[in-house]
Ligand SMILES: Cc1cc2nc3c(=O)[nH]c(=O)nc-3n(C[C@H](O)[C@H](O)[C@H](O)COP(=O)(O)O)c2cc1C
């Protein structure tokens with residue numbers, strides 16, 4: 001079937017650095033928690049990503065990746081993939097090869113440290129630029145979640161300069177491992193409230209050394225990661241950054257601050273930017289309920305105007321609105337996270353003019369609630385999601401536990417009771 005002319009902008013090829021992507025649709029990085037206990041992609045990882053590649057997406061950005069030993073130990077999520085050890089290369093390569101079979105490119109998203117979101121279960125105290133804990137207000141959690149009183153995360157300690165330098169080096173090395181495994185590029189994470197972003201923002205970075213104070217100093221950690229990565233992988237290996245585009249918080253990063261960071265990244269040789277809105281202090285912005293919310297705020301337009309590198313814009317789930325954004329020059333690519341959990345065939349259906357057959361994500365955020373409460377993400381409306389390689393059996397005990405946790409966090413009266421009894425899931 002022919003592509004409707006209105007949707008044609010979605011299916012133009014584009015170059016990110018040296019690599020050509022067949023269309024403008026990116027699978028947003030998502031931790032779907034299917035890695036092996038050693039941190040390797042599994043048959044399920046391959047099946048999940050191949051289903052999206054077969055569904056027609058041009059570029060997959062593999063989420064759930066860690067680029068340092070610290071990030072592996074402190075990850076609040078299970079089932080991640082390690083980019084910090086060469087032993088992972090054969091399993092990573094199997095994933096990459098399987099995706100390439102479907103003419104889809106795949107980048108990895110190295111995560112340097114979870115910072116103030118880090119878990120101490122692995123024996124490490126979370127780290128931050130300054131000793132300021134992350135406070136997540138009650139109304140920041142997805143609408144479906146009831147979290148009375150919000151959450152104050154564990155008190156972090158101030159990360160030392162030798163530790164920062166080691167994290168920069170390790171993350172740059174992880175890109176070498178990704179390249180060795182055949183990934184077509186990397187997308188460095190500098191979004192939400194993770195360590196790199198906490199350095200960028202004057203709200204969380206009160207340091208007085210070379211990594212704090214002026215905007216140049218606060219950008220140093222991210223720019224060093226980019227520069228060291230370039231030195232190791234060379235000028236032609238595609239590298240993007242998933243960048244916060246507005247913190248929307250008092251004394252936080254404004255659009256203008258983020259544009260300055262974007263320009264500095266462009267000068268440092270980054271090939272594209274993928275925008276991300278808000279932080280964990282206002283998480284509803286990063287997984288918005290409204291389609292195309294970011295376009296309404298104006299960040300994509302501002303980035304497109306100021307920068308030359310391609311800009312990837314998230315959360316436009318409606319194919320017509322997405323095509324319009326591309327045609328109007330407000331975006332160069334669009335990224336889809338939840339829509340491709342709900343329907344991996346979104347790109348094929350749009351290309352073939354079968355838009356009314358797309359199983360639309362209802363934005364109830366059930367997948368995210370599961371992730372945030374320690375359960376492997378599933379999709380309310382796509383029972384196949386997370387089970388692409390076969391059933392994902394749970395024991396009776398696990399099933400009862402999952403039901404109890406989900407009821408506890410989605411029923412306000414139960415959530416208040418759990419809060420009073422100190423029984424909330426972490
Ligand atoms: C289950 C789930 C896991 C996610 N994990 C990651 C991740 O590992 N890295 C990341 O940068 N973003 C992650 N995200 C955020 C998405 O990449 C995306 O920015 C967000 O879902 C908004 O896009 P959407 O409206 O298309 O879903 C995750 C989102 C979901 C739903």
Ligand code: SF4
Nearest residue numbers: 361362365367379380
């Ligand atoms: S669980 Fe809900 S929000 Fe998540 S992808 Fe499925 S429909 Fe969308």
